[in-house]
Amino acid sequence: MSADGESQQDAPSPYLTVREAAAYLHLNEKTLYAMIQDSGIPATKVTGKWLFPRKLLDDWLLESTHGGVLADRLLIAGSDDPWLAHSIARLAQRADDGTLIAYSPCGTRKGLALLAQRRANACPIHWGEAQHATRRHALLLREYTGSANWVMVQLALREQGVMLSRALAPVSDLAELLARRPLLIQRGPGAGSQHFFTQACTAAGIAAPDATQTAATEREAAFMVASGAGDCAPGTRAAAGEFNLHFLPLGSEALDLVMPRTLYFRALLQQLLAELASDDSRDLAERLGGYDLAPLGRLREASTA
Numbered sequence: 001m002s003a004d005g006e007s008q009q010d011a012p013s014p015y016l017t018v019r020e021a022a023a024y025l026h027l028n029e030k031t032l033y034a035m036i037q038d039s040g041i042p043a044t045k046v047t048g049k050w051l052f053p054r055k056l057l058d059d060w061l062l063e064s065t066h067g068g069v070l071a072d073r074l075l076i077a078g079s080d081d082p083w084l085a086h087s088i089a090r091l092a093q094r095a096d097d098g099t100l101i102a103y104s105p106c107g108t109r110k111g112l113a114l115l116a117q118r119r120a121n122a123c124p125i126h127w128g129e130a131q132h133a134t135r136r137h138a139l140l141l142r143e144y145t146g147s148a149n150w151v152m153v154q155l156a157l158r159e160q161g162v163m164l165s166r167a168l169a170p171v172s173d174l175a176e177l178l179a180r181r182p183l184l185i186q187r188g189p190g191a192g193s194q195h196f197f198t199q200a201c202t203a204a205g206i207a208a209p210d211a212t213q214t215a216a217t218e219r220e221a222a223f224m225v226a227s228g229a230g231d232c233a234p235g236t237r238a239a240a241g242e243f244n245l246h247f248l249p250l251g252s253e254a255l256d257l258v259m260p261r262t263l264y265f266r267a268l269l270q271q272l273l274a275e276l277a278s279d280d281s282r283d284l285a286e287r288l289g290g291y292d293l294a295p296l297g298r299l300r301e302a303s304t305a
Contacts, residue, residue, distance in 0.1 A: 012054070013054075014053060014054050014055065015051040015052065015053055015054065016051065016052040016053075016054055016057070017049070017050075017051065017052075018032060018033070018049075018050050018052075020052075021043075021052040021057065024052075024054075024057065025057070025061075033050075036050065036145065037145070037146075037148070041057070041060060041146075042056035042057060042059075042060055042117060042118050043145070044117075056117070056118055059118065060118060072096075072098060072099045072100065072268075073099070073100045073101075073121070073268075074100070074101045074102070074121055074122070074266075074268040074269065074272065075100070075102050075104070075119070075120050075121045075122075076088060076101075076102065076103045076104070076120065076121065076122045076123070076124065076257075077103075077104040077105075077106055077110070077111040077114045077115070077119070077120035077122075077123055078104075078105070078106065078107065078108055078110075078111025078112065078114075078115075078120075078122075078123035078124040078125055078258075079105065079107065079108050079111065079123075079124040079125055079126050079191075079192050079218075079255065080105035080107075080217040080218040080219055080239075081105075081124060081158075081218075081236070081238070081255060082219065082236075082238045082239055082242050082288055083156070083238060083276075083281070083284055083285045083288055083291060084103070084124060084155065084255070084276070085103055085105065085219075086281075086284055087272070087275050087276050087281050087284075088101060088103045088272065089103075090275060090280070090281075091271060091272055091275045095268075099268070101268065101272075104120070105217045105218070105219070106216075106217075107187070107188055107190045107191040107192070107217075108123075108124075108125045108126060108127055108140075108190060108191060108192040108195075109189075109190030109191075110188075110190050111123035111124065111125065112125065112140070112141070112143075112144050112258065113144065115144070115150070115258060115259075116144040116145045116146055116147070118146075121259060121260075121263055121269075122257055122258065122259040122263060122269065123257070123258045123259070124155065124255060124256070124257050124258075125137060125140070125152075125192065125255075125256050125257075125258055126158070126160070126192035126193075126196075126253045126254060126255050126256070127140050127192050127195060127253075128192075128195065128196065128199060128253065129196075129199075129251050129252065129253060130157050130251075130252040130253050130254045131252075133253070133254035133256070133300070134300055134301055137152060137254070137256055137258075137300065138152075138301070141258065146260075149260055149261055150258050150259060150260055150261070151258070151259060151260075151261050151264055151299060152256045152257070152258050152299065152300040153256065153257045153258075153259070153264070153273070153297065153298070153299060153300070154254065154255075154256055154257075154295035154296065154297070154298045154299075154300050155255045155256060155257055155276065155293075155295070155296055156254075156255045156285070156291045156292060156293050156295065156296060157252050157253070157254055157255070157291070157292040157294070157295060158236050158237070158238065158252070158253055158254075158255050158290055158291055158292075159236060159237040159238075159247075159249050159251075159252060159289075159290035159291075160193065160196045160234075160235075160236055160249075160250055160251055160252065160253045161234075161235070161236070161237065161240075161247055161248045161249040161250040161251070162174070162177065162197065162232050162233070162234060162235070162247070162248040162250065163221065163222050163225055163232060163233050163234075163235040163239060163240040163243075163245045163246075163247060164177075164225070164231070164232050164240075164245055164246035164247065164248060165225050165226070165228070165230075165231050165232065165245065165246070166226075166244070166245065166246060167231075168180075168182060168231050168232065168246065170246055170248075171248055173204075173248075174200055174201065174204050174206060174248070174250065175204060175206060177232065177248060178201075178206055178209055181209070182209075182230075182231035182232045183212045183229075183230040183231045183232075184209050184210070184211045184212065184230060184231070184232055184233065185211060185212065185213050185214070185215050185221050185224045185225060185229065185230035185232070185233035186211035186213075186214050186215070186233070186234070187214065187215055187218065187221060187233070187234055188214060188216070191218075191234075192253070193218055193221075193234040193235050193236070194234055196234065196250065196251070196253060197234035197250070200250045200251070211230075212229075212230055213229060213230060215233060218235045218236065218239045219239055219242065219243075221233035221234070221235055221239070222235055222239045222240060222242060222243040222245060223243060225243070225245055226243040226244065226245060232248075236290055237249065237288075237289050237290025238285075238288035238289060238290045238291065241288050241289045241290070242288060247290075252292075254295070254300075256300055273296075273297055276293075276296060277293075277296055277297065
């Protein structure tokens with residue numbers, strides 16, 4: 001028995017079945033099934049059956065009210081980027097007391113998973129070469145529940161490649177680099193930088209080398225190379241420049257910010273876009289290197305048609 005006399009068995013389950021969730025929301029079950037796909041209602045499938053976290057349902061209801069009751073919160077999770085991180089930090093410093101602005105650089109796929117679970121408000125992504133970004137990003141988003149109600153805002157084009165230690169002499173191409181059998185620091189399989197590197201190896205007809213260690217973020221990978229834990233790591237020119245590393249460019253990629261349509265009109269999101277477009281932010285992008293901010297603020301077509 002608990003201190004208030006209620007047994008744990010009598011406590012309500014934190015997860016609702018389809019029938020229970022439909023009753024909780026005053027909907028019929030057919031409508032609820034449709035909302036899983038169309039409205040991003042928080043749900044997860046376990047052994048073929050849908051379950052609905054009660055707490056996330058409550059958050060979803062509150063967030064669906066006029067203007068959103070959580071308008072003083074902006075949680076960003078996804079791809080790591082030095083320029084974006086510095087801009088988010090500046091915005092957070094100027095925000096009113098009680099306003100929460102946070103950035104978790106956990107990689108493209110994990111960020112999208114958190115967005116689908118409504119644990120994050122927005123997700124920066126990059127997935128392959130810039131020229132194919134509209135189609136590839138849209139196809140990637142389709143793998144996640146609720147993505148029909150998401151939009152993509154373009155942030156920048158970035159130089160993607162391999163960050164090289166200062167001890168490793170400059171190399172002309174990927175084949176020459178890998179022929180030297182360097183100690184590679186890799187990123188996780190859901191990271192856009194690792195995806196780009198693997199695709200570049202495949203396009204060059206080269207087997208990607210085994211890695212010595214895995215870095216949680218791009219900036220951690222850069223630090224590990226700079227501190228001698230490895231010779232090289234997939235990453236951007238900006239991350240390499242931040243840690244005074246050499247850089248082997250492999251191509252250009254698009255950095256996009258994904259979010260629910262309703263969030264796009266939020267004051268905090270618009271403030272972030274304004275911060276990114278500011279003179280200070282543009283100057284920072286130029287000093288870091290490898291950015292083209294021409295696309296900043298444009299909505300990207302979500303359809304792959």
